[in-house]
Amino acid sequence: MDVGFSLRSEAVGAMRTAMVSAENLQLTLKTELSQEEQALTHTKRSPKETHKAGNEDLKEMLESNKESLKLEAMKRVVGLIAKGKNASELFPAVVKNVASKNIELKKLVYVYLVRYAEEQQDLALLSISTFQRALKDPNQFIRGSALRVLSSIRVSIIVPIMLLAIKEAAADLSPYVRKTSAHAIQKLYSLDPEQKEQLIEVIEKLLKDKSTLVAGSVVMSFEEVCPDRIDLIHKNYRKLCNLLVDVEEWGQVVIISMLTRYARTQFTSPWKEGAMFDENDKAFYDSESEEKKDQTEDKPYIMDPDHRLLLRNTKPLLQSRNTAVVMSVAQLYWHLAPKHEVNIVTKSLVRLLRSYREVQYIVLQNIATMSIQRKGMFEPFMKSFYVRSTDPTHIKTLKLEILTNLANEANISTILREFQTYVKSQDKEFAAATIQAIGRCATNISEVTDTCLNGLVLLLSNRDETVVAESVVVIKKLLQTQPTQHSEIIKHMAKIFDNITVSMARASILWLMGEYCERVPKIAPDVLRKMAKTFTAEEDIVKLQTVNLAAKLYLTNSKQTKLLTQYILNLGKYDQSYDIRDRTRFIRQLIVPNGKSGALNKYARRILLAPKPAPVLQSSFKDRDRFQLGTLSHSLNIKATGYQELSDWPAVAPDQSVRTVEVIEPVQEWAPVVGKSKKSKSDNKFYSDDEEEKAEEGSESSEGSGSSSSSSSSEESGSESEEESSEESEKTSSDSGKSSSGSEKSSSESEPEQKQKKKTKKAPQKKIKPTAAFSDSDENGNGPVAQASSSSAESSSGSETDSEDDSDSDSPTTQQQKKRDGKSKPKVEVKSKMEVSLLDLDDFSPAPTNAPKSLVVSLSLLSDLEGLSLSNIPSAMQVTTPSFGPVKTYELLHHMTGKGLTAKYHFPRQPCLYEPSMVAVQVILTNSSDHSLEEIHIGDRSPASLNIHCFNAIERLEPEASVTVSMGIDFSDSTQAANFQLCTKEDQFSVSIQPAVGELLMPSTMSEQDFSKDQGKLLGMNETSATVTMATANTSSQAISKQVLSVANVGEVSSSHNSFHRFAGRTVSSGALVLVSLELKESSTALLTINTEKSVMASMLLRDLKQALAQA
């Protein structure tokens, strides 16, 4: 500690002197300048004449007092640097301009400085003070670039200054500056690795940053400085996953590859046999209380929800235009996804093949590795790998490799036909590769071995030497695998032997002759005779094989070849190559009997003519899977510097709760596995029926996967000013985020206060993923104001008040619960709500108030905060997530008729995950009998055409246990009941689900103008209206919304008029628009109008709504 302190003070001292001297220098320079002014006027006109005199002219120009001259000079200097010429002697002249007012000049000076600072350390120090001043500049751009340059100056003496600057910048308000600091971390680390510990602290801090701008850069620093500190990632894992879509593309690549490594250490392998993958089922199990735990443990494998989160959030990136992003997602799926899910990357990878040749090269390499293990993935796209004559050779060879990998019994004929064209290619290297490929196909697929062999034999008469040579080599390998019936081919090869000049081919033929000399007893000695003649002129490899052949023949047919062999052995004895001399000596001792070595002699035959195992022809990409796909190491097939091994899956997953983040992190809400017990407790507290809770939860997870665009659009329908102000307030809150989180957690004392907090949470929660991250601190920054704008939760408020008495502590989870139900409400609703009952504020005004929020934000902050908003600009109209959760539960199967099995269902009002045209239905199965029920599943359905997405069969349901499953039913926009059978192992029960017409809709958000426009299109036949008499309790606007939303799953449209209420939705199956408008008349009557193409639905909906509104 002391040491650190003294070091720092020393550094500060050193820096101070540097600053002072710099200041002095500038002063002195200025005086010099004025002196030189006159001198310059002479030389100015002819600056180029003196070019030879070592950049003298440039120096003069730089020292002139004219901006334009300086700029011109700097441009030429930079030109010199770009060309790689040395301009270091100009350093003193250049560095003086570092404080120039002219931005372009300054930038060029920066460029120069960064390039030469390392060589001129002392002089470079003079510039430091300028940067230090700039680091305090009010303009974030200047702060950022100052840090950029400062950290790029590779002078070790300023390390402490850099470290200080980085630490400061990491806490800067501007995300741009924070991003720069993340980059600076790497620079400092490479300059002085001893700062590692300090830098890790900064990284840790920046990892918590919620700006998408920073995420990519800080992960990059993490990878460079401390890739092994996996523990730093835990808490940020979910945030990174959720931010991923919005991070800039380069950052995505880095984050994905880091998360791949992370996931391999934290989750268990999804590749086990009999694994179960249905994420929805799993989500429900997780949300169940402890009794379910036993059941889940019975399952062979259940994917960690965090694992699923990663897979789900990376999937949309397959559609990125950036090939590196697509590749990194592909490798993530390859290394992390269950086997049957990997296929989704295929199409995208094949798409990349349309890109530049370099991209093709890398992608093909990766496909080659993948296609060895998983033929099926790429087989449907086989034709995409057909070779064009214009492809570069390395692309051709890779395509060939893949085609060979894909070959199987079914497609081999097509592939071989394709290969025939390739063999004739003008590109001989490629033709040779094709022959090898044919050889591989022949060994792998026994059906075609003969065909291939015959084809190859035909190639032996080819004019091109390389083709013939390659054929010989391949034939040799093939014959070895099945030598019995091929003496014809060997004879043929002997015939063409004289015409072959490629030594490898000649050697191959000789080896074949020797190996199978007994099958060609007449020809082999003749070949040997020819070889004896040309022996001295042959290449080494041929000579060696000649010696081999001679030896083998000597052993089998010594009568004819004894003399020839001796002759060859004699030639070999005096050969220039020691290899051949060696071999000759060895062979002679082995085969020619003499006194001493008789022992070996006996075994000569067994040694030389031992049956040899056939070579295995395999892909050169066989062993590449040891490297992570998409990496440089994979591409080079060599471990590159800095390559991080991908670890094997752990046998037992490490504690998953490490990723749990405190309440602050909204991301955790949807990942329900964490803290199971807590959750179940809170269920009891707040909800009278826990289906509701589950429904919300379900919708949560589906939202989690949704992109920010969909989420943010839901709030867009509000008026513009309101939108802005709410955004601003969120920004401020993000800045005060950390401090407030603490206080929030501890605050659980008084009930009213507690309630307030919960309420305040709700409003910002509408923004789901990214912005939700900011929502936690409203109560601190601008509590009262935010409260005024926040909503009351209709669905839960009733039960809340009942049950809150027994909640004595406000655990984080309960707060989450609150968030959850607030979250799904569109802003529209929020606006119209009043919270008189919940907030005892004296100054409560019934009019919606949002505007004051913006006052909290000081104007100066605004500019800096501009970038913080993570949400996309919302789109005008779209189907949104459910706006209301009035869960009515219907009975599907009574326990009497169901022999102990009870089934209830409800409509969770969320988009169906299986097919967009289906209505999601959740079924709660409870075992009320005293024995466990097995194999609960869905059997026959009627009408048979009914499109149902069944839930996965439930293997076992213990007594008193219950399980929630979700299914999807396509009602085709009719209220006709869906009949099907619910089966257990023993029994079958016919059940039916009859949807209320309101459940066949999906809420749709649109602006008032759009509403009127669309309504205008749906007049006449498409309009149904009626006058309704409403119960007096229902005249307030939120009561109306509540009633309408309880009947139909529609979205509320903001209205500029108090007496108009508008709701919009779409039918689930056909997507037809359904517009509901309610015009309040005097004395509690109202005109209810429904505009839709589906007139039957309209009348039914009208009836239901009428009924609902008439009720008190």
Added chain:
Amino acid sequence: MIHSLFLINHSGDIFLEKHWKSVISRSVCDYFFEAKDKAVDPENVPPVLQTPHHYLISIYRDKLFFLSVIQTEVPPLFVIEFLHRVADTIQDYFGECSESLIKDNVVTVYELLEEMLDNGFPLATESNVLKEMIRPPTILRSVVNTLIGGSNVGDTLPTGQLSSVPWRRVGVKYTNNEAYFDVIEEIDAILDKSGTTVFAEIQGVIEACVRLTGMPDLTLSFMNPRLLDDVSFHPCVRFKRWESEQALSFIPPDGNFTLMNYHVSSQNLVTIPVYVKQNISFFETEPCGRLDITIGPKQTMGKTVEALMVTIHMPKSVVSANLTPTQGSYTYDLATKVLVWDIGKLNPQKLPNLRGSLSLQAGAPKPEDNPSLNIDLKIQQVAISGLKVSRLEMFGEKYKPFKGVKYVTKAGKFQVRT
């Protein structure tokens, strides 16, 4: 990540170097030159090379090599994609990416490289962002600059850099608000000797030119989105909307950009607009050969085939060609052995034909294989897959923009084997 960048011309001269970390001597390029010499054809240079201390990743574009030096493990596609982005940016700024233009604008290029990468990690690659920081040269600006000493460098942080829509700058203003979309489809096909289709698919791209004031939010929908099998988008497109409604919803970048790339599902049979009758043969005995090519329309959907062109990479032994075209003109480049027959418009009444003799190098063996023909063509006003834009809606702004959609079909990698 990316340590240094060298720009190398066709003949192997390094004409620009930029280092983002400490300086690496240009002698590292020797390894590259070695590989380049070995590969003969620049196309054949392996994109990834290994040297004792560094890794070299290069791209070859517009007769230039962009060679980057890497020191540690990095996804190679990351580097390749970035290098192409650099080339794109240069092209965007100066009209084309050529050695002479880069040399003329060396300072601007250098400044661009400085902004695009920080410590080897991409910082700003969006053309809109870059253009706000470093303005592209125009004649007017260069005149102004010399007169009053203005500069090409912007002095504020580009607004796009910080916003959630980094591809668009704020405060865009036009008097004429217009949005044009070009649907360009390319047919990739391999036909065999007899004219049967070995492989055919359609790849499409939607190029947009949007000049709209303010922050418009556009929705582009198709009559038949089901045709689209695989898509990739500009980052501005909201993927969720595409998944749910099959419509493109986006806040467009300002100016020209590629909105989406798509692949048409392979179930649909691809219509091949032309047929080719060809006969190329080389004689066994004499050092010469004969060539006879006729092209005719097959399924052109009632439109004229334009810009028809046939390119043939002849075997090395062909020394000259003596041919007569009935339409258009032909050239034979002796150095590259490429025969180009530029036909122009295809007249269905009078089919274009090219015939004549080829002479081979005396003594050279008869070429093993006949060269394949690469066809280029263009059909205006039709997308061969049948894809149709149904409408373009604009939200968020009040004015009425002028909208236009254009369809073009081209031949992509269209090859006829002979």
